[in-house]
Amino acid sequence: MEGSNQIVSEPRRLIEHNGDIYACDHFVYPEYRLGNLHDTDLIALAASPFLQTFGQDKLEGLSPGCHACRYLSLCFGGCPKDRFAQIKGRDVPQNYLCASYRHYFEHTAPAMQRMAQLIWQGRSPAEIMPPRNGGAEAGPQRHPAKPG
Ligand code: SF4
Numbered sequence: 001m002e003g004s005n006q007i008v009s010e011p012r013r014l015i016e017h018n019g020d021i022y023a024c025d026h027f028v029y030p031e032y033r034l035g036n037l038h039d040t041d042l043i044a045l046a047a048s049p050f051l052q053t054f055g056q057d058k059l060e061g062l063s064p065g066c067h068a069c070r071y072l073s074l075c076f077g078g079c080p081k082d083r084f085a086q087i088k089g090r091d092v093p094q095n096y097l098c099a100s101y102r103h104y105f106e107h108t109a110p111a112m113q114r115m116a117q118l119i120w121q122g123r124s125p126a127e128i129m130p131p132r133n134g135g136a137e138a139g140p141q142r143h144p145a146k147p148g
Pocket residue numbers: 065066067069070071072075076077078095097098099101102
């Protein structure tokens with residue numbers, strides 16, 4: 001499987017170069033193959049019990065730590081494929097990347113909140129960036145004349 005041969009369709013289905021359809025681009029395994037474009041009704045497929053269960057598993061597989069997490073609405077436990085970190089005393093594994101996710105959300109939250117404020121004010125979120133050239137007027141770069 002190579003990325004250049006894939007088309008990712010919304011919501012989160014994957015179609016391989018040969019027309020095979022999978023539930024998700026992170027689950028391209030035989031047991032997650034849903035059919036092939038040439039012989040599968042896509043409307044019926046979207047409502048298939050398999051896909052309903054696949055989506056529901058993402059919710060039901062959340063760890064207790066995720067349920068209590070302040071970033072749940074942003075992260076939602078991450079990809080189920082990465083939920084394999086065993087935590088002592090807990091039956092449900094945690095996402096292997098949890099510490100990184102938390103670090104990312106903590107680091108970016110102030111900037112995200114500031115950009116949201118700007119949008120609510122009808123302004124561009126790009127205003128969060130420092131002015132170019134330390135506030136000097138933007139324009140073409142001027143180079144000193146070469147000594148003659
Ligand atoms: S940051 Fe960690 S605990 Fe919070 S929702 Fe994501 S995986 Fe779960």
